[in-house]
Amino acid sequence: MHKISVIPGDGAGQEVIPEALRVLERVAELEYRHFDWGSEYYFHHGRMMPEDALARLAETDAILLGAIGHPDIPDNITLNGLLLPIRREFDQFANVRPAILYTGVESPLAGKRGIDMVVVRENTEGEYAQVGGFLYRHQPEEVAVQTAVFTRRGIERVVRFAFELARKRNMKRRVTSVTKSNAQGFGMVLWDRVFDAVAAEFPEIETESLLVDAAAMNFVRRPESFDVVVGSNLFGDILSDLSAIIAGSIGLAASANLDPTRRHPSMFEPVHGSAPDIAGRGIVNPLAAILSGAMMLDHLGLDGGRVERAVAGVLAEGDIRTADLGGSSSTREVTDAVMDRL
Ligand code: NAI
Ligand code: MG
Numbered sequence: 001m002h003k004i005s006v007i008p009g010d011g012a013g014q015e016v017i018p019e020a021l022r023v024l025e026r027v028a029e030l031e032y033r034h035f036d037w038g039s040e041y042y043f044h045h046g047r048m049m050p051e052d053a054l055a056r057l058a059e060t061d062a063i064l065l066g067a068i069g070h071p072d073i074p075d076n077i078t079l080n081g082l083l084l085p086i087r088r089e090f091d092q093f094a095n096v097r098p099a100i101l102y103t104g105v106e107s108p109l110a111g112k113r114g115i116d117m118v119v120v121r122e123n124t125e126g127e128y129a130q131v132g133g134f135l136y137r138h139q140p141e142e143v144a145v146q147t148a149v150f151t152r153r154g155i156e157r158v159v160r161f162a163f164e165l166a167r168k169r170n171m172k173r174r175v176t177s178v179t180k181s182n183a184q185g186f187g188m189v190l191w192d193r194v195f196d197a198v199a200a201e202f203p204e205i206e207t208e209s210l211l212v213d214a215a216a217m218n219f220v221r222r223p224e225s226f227d228v229v230v231g232s233n234l235f236g237d238i239l240s241d242l243s244a245i246i247a248g249s250i251g252l253a254a255s256a257n258l259d260p261t262r263r264h265p266s267m268f269e270p271v272h273g274s275a276p277d278i279a280g281r282g283i284v285n286p287l288a289a290i291l292s293g294a295m296m297l298d299h300l301g302l303d304g305g306r307v308e309r310a311v312a313g314v315l316a317e318g319d320i321r322t323a324d325l326g327g328s329s330s331t332r333e334v335t336d337a338v339m340d341r342l
Contacts, residue, residue, distance in 0.1 A: 001029055001030065001031045002030050002031065002061045002062065002300050002302075003030075003031045003032075003033060003059065003060040003061050004030050004031065004032050004033070004060060004061065004062050004063070004064055004296070005033050005035060005056070005057050005060040005062070005063040005064070005265070006021065006032050006033065006034045006035065006063075006064050007035045007037055007038070007063065007064070007065045007066065007082075008036075008038070008065075008066040009037070009038040009039075009065060009066040009067050009068045009069075009082075009274065010038045010039045010040075010066070010067055010068055010069055010070050010078075010274040011067060011069065011070070011273075011274030011275055011276050011279035011280070012066070012067055012272065012273070012274050012275035012278070012279045012284040013038070013065070013066020013067035013068070013270075013274055014066060014279075015279065015280075015282070015284050015286070015331055016066055016067075016270060016284060016285075016286045016288070016289035016290075016331070017064065017065075017066040017289055019286035019289060019290060019331060019332070019334075019335040020064065020286065020289040020290045020292065020293040021064075021293075022335055022339065023290050023293060023307060023310075023335065023338055023339060023342070024293045024296075024297070024307075026339055026342050027297070027302075027303070027306060027307060027342060028297060028302050028303075033056075033060060035049070035053075035056075037049035037050070037053065037082060038068055038070075038078075038082065039068070039069070039070035039072075039073055039078060042070075042073060042077075042078070042081070047081060048068070048077070048078060048081030048082040049081065049082050054085065054086070054089045054090075057086065057090075057265060058090070058264065058265065060265055061265055061300065062265050062266055062267070062268065062296050062299065062300060063086065063265050063266070063267040063268065064267075064268050064269070064292070064293060064296060065083075065086075065267055065268070065269040066269070066270070066274075066289065067269070067270065067272060067273045067274040067275070068082050068083055068273075068274065069273045069274040069276070070274065070276075071276050084128075086257075086267055087123055087124065087257050087267070088124060089264070090257075090259055090264035090265055090266070090267070091124065091259050091261075091263070091264055092123055092124070092257035092258055092259050092264070092266055092267055093122065093123050093124045093154070093157060093158055093161075093258075093259065093260075094120055094121075094122075094123060094157075094158055094161045094162075094256075094257075094258045094259075094260055095120070095121040095122075095123040095236060095240075095255060095256070095257050095258075096118060096119075096120055096121075096165070096255060096256045096257075096258055096295070097118065097119045097120075097121065097236075097240040097243065097244065097253065097254075097255045097271060098116075098117070098118045098254065098295075099115060099116075099117050099118070099119065099223075099240070099243035099244055099246065099247040099253065100115065100116050100117075100247055101113065101114070101115035101116070101246075101247045101248060102247075102248070102252070102311075102312050102315040102316065103312065103315065103316040104315040104316040104317065104318045105247070105248040105249075105252070105315055105325060106248065106326070107223075107246050107247065107248060108245060108246065108248075109220060109223065109246050112223060112224065112246070113224065114224035115223045115224055115246060115247050116171065116224075116227075117223070117226040117227055117228070117229060117243060118165060118169070118227075118228050118229070119229045119230075119231070119236055119239055119240040119243050120158060120161060120162045120165065120228060120229065120230045120231075120236065121230075121231060121232075121233060121235075121236020121237060121239075121240060122154065122155070122158045122230075122231070122232050122233050122236060123158075123233060123236075123257055124154060124233075125149045125150065125151060125154045125233065126148055126149065126150060126154075126187070126232040126233035126234060127146075127148040127232060127233050127234035128233040128234065129147070129148065129149035131146075131147040131149055132144065132145045132146040132147050133145060148184075148187050148232075148234075149187075150186075150187035150188075150190050150191060150232070152190065152194055155190065155191050155194040155195070156194050156197075156198060157260075158230060159175075159177070159194060159195050159198045159199075159230055160198050160201075161230075161258075161260055162175050162228050162229075162230035163175055163198060163199070163201070163202040163205055163228075165228050166202075166205050166227055166228040167202065167204070167205060169227065169228070171227055172206075172225075172226075172227035173204060173205050173206060173227065174205065174206040174207070174208065174225075174226070174227040174228070175199070175202075175205055175206075175207055175208070175227070175228045175229075175230060176207075176208040176209070176210055176215070176226055176227075176228070176229045176230070177191070177192070177195045177207070177208070177209045177210070177229075177230055177231070178209075178210055178211075178212050178215045178229060178230070178231035178232075178235050178236075178239065179191050179192055179209065179210075179211065179212065179231070179232070179235070180211055180212050180213075180235070181211075182211060187232075188232075191232065192209060195207075195209065195230075212231070212235045212238075212239070215229070215231075215235075215239060216238075216239065216242060219239065219242050219243060219246060220242075220246065223243070223246050226243075229243075240253075240255075240271065241271070244271050248325065249285065249324040249325055250271060250272045250288070250324070251272060251284065251285025251287060251288055251322060251324040251325065252285065252287050252288055252291070252325075253270065253271035253272065253288050254268075254270060254271070254288050254289075254291035254292040254294070254295055255268070255269055255270070255271050255292060255295075256268050256292070256295045256296070256299065257269070258299065266296075266299055268292040268293065268295050268296040268299070269289075269292055270288030270289045270291075270292050271288060272288055278323075282330045282331050282332065283322055283323055283330060283331060284322065284331050285321075285322040285324050285325065285331070285334065286322075286331050286334055286335050287311055287314075287315075287334065287338075290307065290311060290335065290338060291307070291308060291311055293307065294307035294308045294311070306342065307338070307342070309341075310338045310339075310341035310342050311338055313341045314334065314337045314338055314341060317337075320333055320334055320337040321334065322334055
């Protein structure tokens, strides 16, 4: 039986993960290990997770995470104390974020239909490599250096993943690469070269290379034209929030941090954070977490499609939805509606 590490984390994460588990328990036999790591753990122990946390996670096949973030702890502590070590240690180099405008959901882009894309973000290096430092710290002449790191291996494996995904999705059969190689003439130029080399192995897939500013514009102007979009850590981060919102709500956006080689567990999490502004009132949208659970099932070779179809059915029907989608249903009512369809 597959072993799943469950880390609800903070705020909204505490509310949506139990809902995702209710759905998963309905459709699959999985063994769960529950971990109470996050900001409450930090207040008691001075760290976000125990010293042997990564070793314990490594014993399991996948990780289901809610969200991490607390108004009283700086975000760089929560992020670097839990989320980033997991992504790095387990070499989860492909951050996969589908953006689908489901029937029954309005895009904030008036009249837009047919949005069905996946943003693949490089998840281990690039602009988030944390290479750099301060000089003359806290003095008036202080200097900060932050270096982006691009490796041929790092680019190649995420670009190849993107092409394989486009082939598997078998939809528009298009991969869009996003860089800024006119201004960043080293790392991004290497990216462009590697992209072209990998593209040559996939002659049946159409390619497009966009500068990130043009990509941002085109996500708004012609979102329906995109299929798989691949970009660096920073660009993928920004563009995937944009793709999430044009598909209706951050409350619907699911994601996976994959180690496609399967040497390590992959991690599945809603894109949203701990939502301190609305957490604790029973009104957060559980669908992003439920859809993340569905992505986990697919990764484990189980039937996540069944869960996604149930979610799509609830959205298409239109009467049960949380406030972020213009409704007034509770978190629990939305999950119940998904369960009814299963
Ligand atoms: P956020 O995603 O928590 O919230 C942004 C907005 O979306 C808020 O208005 C919130 O109410 C709404 N929202 C979020 N999830 C929702 C849901 N399931 N249903 C309905 N509405 C939802 O991002 P924010 O406010 O920038 O960050 C809050 C905290 O979360 C910070 O501490 C931040 O560092 C952390 N964070 C953690 C992430 C993670 O664990 N992967 C990702 C993003 C933020
Ligand atoms: Mg982000």
